[in-house]
Amino acid sequence: MKYLEKLRNSGLRPTKQRLQICEVLFDTEKTFHFTINDLANKIKKQLNNKISLATVYNTVHAFEKKGYLKQIPINSNQTYFDTNISDHHHFYDLKEEKLIDLDNSDVGPINILKKINGKKIKSVEVLVKLED
Amino acid sequence: MKYLEKLRNSGLRPTKQRLQICEVLFDTEKTFHFTINDLANKIKKQLNNKISLATVYNTVHAFEKKGYLKQIPINSNQTYFDTNISDHHHFYDLKEEKLIDLDNSDVGPINILKKINGKKIKSVEVLVKLED
């Protein structure tokens, strides 16, 4: 089973439901953005199987904690996740309410000059809002 | 009344409640970050007066739409606003769950190389997550 490692590392047993979630999340060329609801619907349609929301929430959060998924910092009523865990950024099209990936190489190097006493930088995320 | 302009521009009449919200938001040297609840509590404590949540929400959103307040893009169960509307960024201390301003001058110039067809850049916001 190709997802065993991700599940094990996240402290999750490989159950049928979790493997199906993995299939939808990770068995694809392209990375994508999603909300919990998006994901639950995708599973239902793509695998013709309903997984309870609680399970989806738990699994997604376990993956997020281990870095197999990333939360996208944006103000919305729903939380957006990204299967693209490489260091990158986002456009947010305000009109269409859609996220677009922005590779690190498409943003000049970012140098944070200010230091905070006793703290390390964990991540630097850029959100570029777009209008017409 | 010193807040007339902000209220007028936001399409709001200068009522007692709205002027009190202005007082707490804008009558201070330092800018600050807040949630709607923070603000309602601050008004209650500072002015010894309770303003209904609905009014606070309406007024804050009207100011935000006109650019007198900024939403801070961050994943949280509550929405964070900033009275600092200058072009700037944020640290987010994950442990303390606290936001810290990061001046534009403390971040090297950011150059977005990728262009999106027919869209203009409205804002570029950087969130720097901090850990111990």
Add this chain to the structure above:
DNA sequence: ACACCTTTTTAGAACCATTATAAAGTAGAT
């Protein structure tokens, strides 16, 4: 000051994403 009409405030209900719960089901070890 008064009457009239519009806007605003308010308390509470509604909404909805997320989290908690607890009972039934499943996995893995022995």
Add this chain to the structure above:
DNA sequence: ATCTACTTTATAATGGTTCTAAAAAGGTGT
């Protein structure tokens, strides 16, 4: 197969935000 701990599930609870409709306040003309 049995036992125990972990999982799934439907459903309830939570909590921030939005909606509602009735009461209050503002603005205007007389």
